[in-house]
Amino acid sequence: MKKSVLFLAALFLILFSCKDREKDQEDTVASEDQSNYEVASDRYSDLSDEALNRMESLDFDSWGEMLADNVEYYFPDGDADTRTILSGKQEVIDWWKNWKKNTGIDKMTFTDRVHIPVKANTKLNYSGLTGVIVISYFSNEMIYNGQPANVRTNVAVHYTKDSLIDRFYTYYDRTPILKVVNANVLDIVVKRDSVQEDTN
Structure with a gap:
């Protein structure tokens, strides 16, 4: 059992220790x-x-019911200080609705799922959070305009005391998606949103 806990802790540190932060000794030492x-x-x-x-059902209003109002969603397009971050429940839901509308996604399926629930008793580097985090990895098959893009995905999700998601960190290779869509999905959503706002 002790070996399993140490393994989970090591895996967790790899995912979350992207950026060092200075902390008081009482915050970092159990x-x-x-x-x-x-x-x-x-x-x-x-x-x-x-x-x-x-x-995966592409029902982002239903998915949004599991998010905290102050949720932050982290994309894998940069380092700790440069990656794209969505802040707030409404911004996160709206982004994914626009992604569905603008990218030509037909279907998304998550298979071979593995979930590892971990409780952090001291503040973590980068996030500064304690509490429950679930590290998950799975295969994601997306169909864009009839063309498949298969991506092995890792996510780390932090839960509030009310069991709502307030952090959603994603880690995956975006190359298969870029090849099928022939563009950066983040740019498609952002640019088309900007064009629509300018014409209204």
Whole structure:
């Protein structure tokens, strides 16, 4: 059991230790009788699985019901200081609705899912958060205008005390998507949104 916890902690640190932050000693060091990390309840794995079910259905209003008002969604298009970040529940939902409308997505399917629920007892580098995080990895098959794009995806989701998602970190190779769509999906959504605002 102890080996499993250490493995999960190591995996978690790889995903989250993108940027060092100075902290007081009391924030970074657990007490002698408390581990920095422990296995969290499987209930959070079930929540993450439900979130993926709603997302792959392309029903982003339903998916949004699982998000906290102050949610932040992180794309894998840069480093800690340069990646694209959506802030706030409405911005996140609106972005994904525009993605659905503007990219030609026909279908999205998540398979071979694995969820690892971890509880952080001390503040983490980069996020500065404690509490429950679920690390998930799965295969994502997207169909854009009839053309498939297969991407192995890793996400790390943080939950509030009310079991809502307030951080959504994504890690995946965007190359297959760029080849099928023939453009940066982030640019398509942002540019078309700007054009629509200018014409209204």
